[in-house]
Amino acid sequence: MKAWESIINTAMLGTDKPTPAIADLPEEVALIANAIEASAGLDKEERYLQKAAVIYNYRQSGFIPFQKNDLPANKALAETKPYCSPEAAGILNAILGEENDQLLQLWLMQCCKSGQLLMPDVLPVVFEKAQKEMVLRKAVIECSGNRGVWLSKMNPAWNWFTTIADEELWQMGTSAQRSEILKSLRLNEPAKALEWLQQTWEQENAAGKLELLKAMKVNSNANDLPWLEGLLNEKGQKVKDEALALLKSISGSSVVKQYQQLLRESVSLKKEKALLGLTTKISIQIKLPAVVDESIYKSGIEKLSGPKSTVTDENYVIYQLISSVPPAFWEDQFEATPIQIVEYFEKYAPAMVPALANAVAKFGQKNWVPFFLGQSMFYPDFVEMLSGREQEKYLLKALGNDPQNTIAQAIRISDEWGTEFAVSALLKMANWPYEYNRGFFTRYISLIPVEALKHVENITSQQVNLQPTWDKTRNHLINLLNLKQQTLKAFNAKKL
Amino acid sequence: MQLTEDQIYALAPDEASKIAGRDLANPAKWVSKGISEEALWGECQGSGSKPYQTQVDLGAIAFKCSCPSRKFPCKHGLGLMLLCEREPGLFAKSTMPAWVSDWINKRAEKEEKKVEKAAEKSVDENAQAKRVQAREQKVSAGIAELMVWIKDIVRGGILTIPEKTPAYWDNMARRMVDAQASGLAGMVRNLGATNFWNDGWQSGFIDKLLQLYLIAEGYNNIQNIDPDLQQDLRTVIGFTTNQEELRAQTGVSDTWLVIGKESRDEQQLTIEQNWLYGLKTNSYALVLQFTVKGQFPPLNFSPGMYLDATLVYFPSALPYRAIVKDYNIIRQIDNVNIKTFTGWQQVAGYETILNSRLPFRSEMPLVIASLTPVFYQKQWWLQDSEGCLCKISASYTNIWQLIAISGGDPVNMAVIGRENKYRPIGVWHQNNYKSI
Numbered sequence: 063m064k065a066w067e068s069i070i071n072t073a074m075l076g077t078d079k080p081t082p083a084i085a086d087l088p089e090e091v092a093l094i095a096n097a098i099e100a101s102a103g104l105d106k107e108e109r110y111l112q113k114a115a116v117i118y119n120y121r122q123s124g125f126i127p128f129q130k131n132d133l134p135a136n137k138a139l140a141e142t143k144p145y146c147s148p149e150a151a152g153i154l155n156a157i158l159g160e161e162n163d164q165l166l167q168l169w170l171m172q173c174c175k176s177g178q179l180l181m182p183d184v185l186p187v188v189f190e191k192a193q194k195e196m197v198l199r200k201a202v203i204e205c206s207g208n209r210g211v212w213l214s215k216m217n218p219a220w221n222w223f224t225t226i227a228d229e230e231l232w233q234m235g236t237s238a239q240r241s242e243i244l245k246s247l248r249l250n251e252p253a254k255a256l257e258w259l260q261q262t263w264e265q266e267n268a269a270g271k272l273e274l275l276k277a278m279k280v281n282s283n284a285n286d287l288p289w290l291e292g293l294l295n296e297k298g299q300k301v302k303d304e305a306l307a308l309l310k311s312i313s314g315s316s317v318v319k320q321y322q323q324l325l326r327e328s329v330s331l332k333k334e335k336a337l338l339g340l341t342t343k344i345s346i347q348i349k350l351p352a353v354v355d356e357s358i359y360k361s362g363i364e365k366l367s368g369p370k371s372t373v374t375d376e377n378y379v380i381y382q383l384i385s386s387v388p389p390a391f392w393e394d395q396f397e398a399t400p401i402q403i404v405e406y407f408e409k410y411a412p413a414m415v416p417a418l419a420n421a422v423a424k425f426g427q428k429n430w431v432p433f434f435l436g437q438s439m440f441y442p443d444f445v446e447m448l449s450g451r452e453q454e455k456y457l458l459k460a461l462g463n464d465p466q467n468t469i470a471q472a473i474r475i476s477d478e479w480g481t482e483f484a485v486s487a488l489l490k491m492a493n494w495p496y497e498y499n500r501g502f503f504t505r506y507i508s509l510i511p512v513e514a515l516k517h518v519e520n521i522t523s524q525q526v527n528l529q530p531t532w533d534k535t536r537n538h539l540i541n542l543l544n545l546k547q548q549t550l551k552a553f554n555a556k557k558l
Numbered sequence: 559m560q561l562t563e564d565q566i567y568a569l570a571p572d573e574a575s576k577i578a579g580r581d582l583a584n585p586a587k588w589v590s591k592g593i594s595e596e597a598l599w600g601e602c603q604g605s606g607s608k609p610y611q612t613q614v615d616l617g618a619i620a621f622k623c624s625c626p627s628r629k630f631p632c633k634h635g636l637g638l639m640l641l642c643e644r645e646p647g648l649f650a651k652s653t654m655p656a657w658v659s660d661w662i663n664k665r666a667e668k669e670e671k672k673v674e675k676a677a678e679k680s681v682d683e684n685a686q687a688k689r690v691q692a693r694e695q696k697v698s699a700g701i702a703e704l705m706v707w708i709k710d711i712v713r714g715g716i717l718t719i720p721e722k723t724p725a726y727w728d729n730m731a732r733r734m735v736d737a738q739a740s741g742l743a744g745m746v747r748n749l750g751a752t753n754f755w756n757d758g759w760q761s762g763f764i765d766k767l768l769q770l771y772l773i774a775e776g777y778n779n780i781q782n783i784d785p786d787l788q789q790d791l792r793t794v795i796g797f798t799t800n801q802e803e804l805r806a807q808t809g810v811s812d813t814w815l816v817i818g819k820e821s822r823d824e825q826q827l828t829i830e831q832n833w834l835y836g837l838k839t840n841s842y843a844l845v846l847q848f849t850v851k852g853q854f855p856p857l858n859f860s861p862g863m864y865l866d867a868t869l870v871y872f873p874s875a876l877p878y879r880a881i882v883k884d885y886n887i888i889r890q891i892d893n894v895n896i897k898t899f900t901g902w903q904q905v906a907g908y909e910t911i912l913n914s915r916l917p918f919r920s921e922m923p924l925v926i927a928s929l930t931p932v933f934y935q936k937q938w939w940l941q942d943s944e945g946c947l948c949k950i951s952a953s954y955t956n957i958w959q960l961i962a963i964s965g966g967d968p969v970n971m972a973v974i975g976r977e978n979k980y981r982p983i984g985v986w987h988q989n990n991y992k993s994i
Contacts, residue, residue, distance in 0.1 A: 070760050076715030107709035111771050118768045119917045123910040125977045127902035131945035133932055137966030152563055152644070156580055182965060183992065186958035209965050216933070216961065519586060530605070541581045 065091065066121050069114045077110045091120050138212035146178040150552035154180070157545055158187055163195050164508040165545050170201035172553035179207040186213070189220050196222075232258055237270055241277045248280035256286055268298040275304040284314050291316060306361060311424060313388040317361050321383050322391050324358060327351045328380055331396040331406060346410040350376050377413065384417035388425045392418075404433040415439070423447065440464060442471040454480035457487075465490040466497075473506050481513040485521075488514065488539075492523040495532040503539045512547040515540065561619070561863065562890070566639045568819065568860030568993070569619070571629045575636060582637025585648055593642065593649040599658045600638045612638050613658050615665060617886050619858040622661055630854040693738050697795060700737020701774045704730065704746075708771050716763060720754035727751075741796035744824075745770050769918045776918075786875040790916055793879075799872050801881055809870040809883045812836035813891070814843070815991060816863040817923055817972040818983035826850055832859045833923045833983070834869070834880075835972070840897040842923055843869050843880040857882060861984055861993030864888050876916040892989060898927035898970055901942030909976060921974050923983065928968035931961050940980060943968060951981040956994045963987050963994070 065087050072079055084092050084099070098104070098112045146154070150173070157165045166188075173180065180188060185206055192198040199222055203210065206223075214223035226235075232243050247255040259274055266274065275293075278286065286308070293305035309315040328350050336343040359365045363386070367378035392403045407415050416439065422430040423443030431444050435452075440460040448456055453475070460468040461483070469487055472479060479487070488510075491498035503510070518540055523532040570576040581587075582602060589609045591600035598616055601609035602625075610625040612634040621635035642649050654662065707730050711719070727750025734743035749770065752763045776783065776791045783791075793799065818833040830847040847855045859865075867885030871877035899905050905924060912919055929940040931950065938957055939947040950957065960982055963969065969987065973980040984993045 066761070070764060073712060073764050074715055074717050074760060077713050079715075105709070107712050110712055111708065111768070111775075114764065115768050115772050115775075115917075118765065119913055122977055123913045125906050125909065127906055127942075127946035127948060127978065129944070129946050130934065130941070133934060133941070133945075135966070136932070155563070159576060159580060182962045183959055183987065183994075185962040189958075209962065212965065213958070213962050217958065533605075537581060540586065541584065544584060 065117045077106050139208035141207045143179050151181045153548045169549045173205045176553045180205045182209050241273050244277040245280050252281040271301045321386050325383050381417045385420040389421050401433050445471050454483045457483050479509050484510050484514045485517045492521050492532050495535050500538045507542045515543045565860040569858050578633035579636025583640035592652045602634045696737050697739050700739050739795045741794045772918045789873040804870045807870045809868040811868045812839045814865045816859045862991045898925045901944045902946040923974045925972045927970050929971045930968045949979045954981045
């Protein structure tokens with residue numbers, strides 16, 4: 063509005079400058095402005111203020127909305143799936159208020175499973191969560207329906223909604239994205255992942271090579287060997303070290319074969335007749351050959367056990383070698399079955415049993431695990447190799463001896479704990495309420511089953527002075543478990 | 559329970575109370591609980607030996623709890639209401655225990671006494687008239703100084719105004735406080751709080767300066783103007799209206815929907831604005847509550863709440879600010895028939911009428927039908943069914959939630975603003991009013 067612009071211009075420079083000319087004013091305002099000009103006794107400031115006040119009111123009253131009828135239609139497609147129930151939406155709001163990503167993930171998973179959708183009003187909040195927590199994205203995309211897809215296109219920060227083909231992402235993505243792609247491809251098509259990496263290897267820089275090699279740990283296998291062996295001639299030391307680490311985890315690699323050869327010469331099962339041939343005396347002979355190829359020590363095997371160690375240097379080298387070869391090696395070496403091999407080591411070389419267990423874990427030989435479970439020693443790596451009841455039994459057994467380490471191991475597993483172990487662990491945790499605090503339960507609530515809820519109320523700390531602290535933590539845990547239970551109930555999850 | 563979970567959360571004094579209240583919405587926490595037509599109560603086992611006795615007056619949503627918390631409502635009150643909303647089956651209808659009925663009865667007695675006391679109150683009219691006269695003289699003297707100050711600004715031009723120190727604004731605001739014109743003091747402070755970094759600050763600044771001028775000049779000529787407008791001038795300057803006298807008036811009875819609520823802190827005061835819409839009378843009202851920090855506001859409203867209430871408007875050429883004479887919170891009403899504005903053209907016409915009645919009016923809420931948020935020329939607008947557009951205020955933070963709810967479809971919306979810039983405060987979504 064021209065008259066208003068004129069008012070502002072005068073205001074900027076002061077009333078010594080000319081005020082809007084009456085001729086420039088709209089007809090209705092000009093009449094009043096004339097009257098103001100004609101008024102006697104008004105100074106120029108007052109004249110300006112009065113005219114400005116009239117024009118101000120005229121501007122406000124004469125407002126005409128701007129019309130634009132040709133804006134392109136931009137509507138979300140209708141949903142084909144139903145929205146979640148108001149109860150489920152209420153629980154989601156409580157979870158968002160609690161800022162618990164574990165429970166949010168559970169809620170989203172249940173929503174996906176039941177084929178339902180997030181209510182539109184929470185989409186932006188959930189998108190912001192998924193923006194920070196990549197693990198939520200897949201479920202968020204699935205639960206957001208057409209409204210979510212439509213909404214995501216309007217905010218560049220939510221472009222992760224648009225799924226780019228793996229191959230395109232591999233060619234064009236950031237190093238983190240490429241590493242993720244490679245890992246996921248290794249899970250299902252390890253050979254194809256190797257092929258992709260071989261194609262771009264020469265163009266990668268040292269840091270990129272290192273990251274991508276780390277991704278190749280997933281499903282590493284004998285097919286990778288020729289290429290990995292070639293990497294030992296790479297220029298970068300870190301790349302060479304990573305390639306060597308990978309080679310050491312694959313049976314049949316040159317380095318593993320080298321270790322096996324040395325073990326063949328160093329460790330043997332000796333059977334001798336005793337008591338006039340009535341019994342057989344068995345022993346495991348451990349002795350390194352007089353000359354050991356020095357390249358062994360360059361591959362990561364430590365030569366010395368350290369000044370404070372009670373283990374001899376020779377035994378220490380053998381221990382490392384046993385840890386580094388597939389346990390199946392001993393089936394040929396001792397001409398025995400796995401169960402017999404474990405028994406031989408227990409009886410005749412007990413110090414080497416943990417090394418054998420390490421090898422079982424390193425080469426993922428699940429069939430060997432049961433032969434170690436009866437031992438008093440706890441092998442943390444076996445926890446993830448067991449499943450269901452076996453896993454729970456193993457954890458329960460370890461919990462009594464070393465609760466904190468067992469719990470530290472148990473929180474690494476991805477599946478929910480069994481009720482018996484969860485309750486037993488909570489009984490222990492009640493005695494360390496500063497360690498197992500609100501933050502701990504916020505992070506690991508996905509592991510604690512809702513069935514534990516009925517027991518939690520009665521769990522108390524054995525130390526009276528710690529009880530008030532534990533009470534607060536327990537209340538938080540109860541609240542989280544209630545939310546978990548309500549989430550499952552809202553989606554009629556089978557568990558309840 | 560008349561309130562939804564969102565509405566209960568809206569009563570919480572802070573985020574920590576919301577979280578603590580949510581933790582207490584758990585049946586295991588409550589040793590006993592019950593509900594009647596008038597009240598909701600429960601005993602919550604806290605850290606003390608005796609459980610805390612928590613009670614809620616359901617008619618007025620007032621709280622009492624035996625816990626030592628200084629927050630209001632406390633976490634126990636919130637937790638109890640949340641539990642009742644989530645699991646109403648857990649609350650058996652029963653007679654109020656003595657500790658609840660005593661409180662409810664005392665509240666009723668207190669209300670009665672208040673009315674009686676107000677009726678009994680005798681006023682020394684001569685002394686009051688003298689006080690009023692003395693104040694008017696002070697205000698007139700203050701306004702004379704204010705006029706000189708305003709003229710100085712326009713004489714010198716506003717080009718250098720952004721360079722003024724805070725003392726420049728503060729001195730005049732203090733002078734207005736001395737002149738017992740607290741309303742003008744606030745307007746001067748607001749003028750000084752203009753964001754001078756914004757492009758086009760000049761127009762907003764002159765708007766505010768002219769409002770100040772209109773009020774000052776209006777007061778100088780107060781004898782010659784309409785009595786209702788006189789009241790508006792006195793109110794905006796800072797003269798108070800006797801609320802007891804207002805309360806004695808008949809008022810407007812209606813079913814009111816709380817369409818918005820906002821709080822802001824000003825020095826030691828918390829100022830709470832509650833915007834109400836009368837379903838039958840198709841009228842809008844602003845209920846203000848002023849509380850000193852640490853005190854509890856008498857009314858606990860949250861957006862989306864429906865009240866059967868009688869409101870009395872402050873005398874005005876444009877009745878808008880009101881007090882709640884009596885009220886009763888009622889259940890949510892389905893299929894509400896709201897007489898909305900049909901579009902921006904109609905809004906413009908309506909605002910012209912408002913401006914002609916009260917040229918220095920503040921922003922008011924409006925319920926408008928079928929508005930669609932659209933992105934055009936790098937900013938968000940609200941488009942009506944005729945294609946007319948008004949801007950969404952740049953300061954509006956819930957734009958993504960609004961867009962998500964709309965999905966590109968038109969929605970009925972409550973907005974606050976004027977001319978071509980508005981801020982959404984709530985939408986009707988799936989037949990519910992939702993504050994955004």
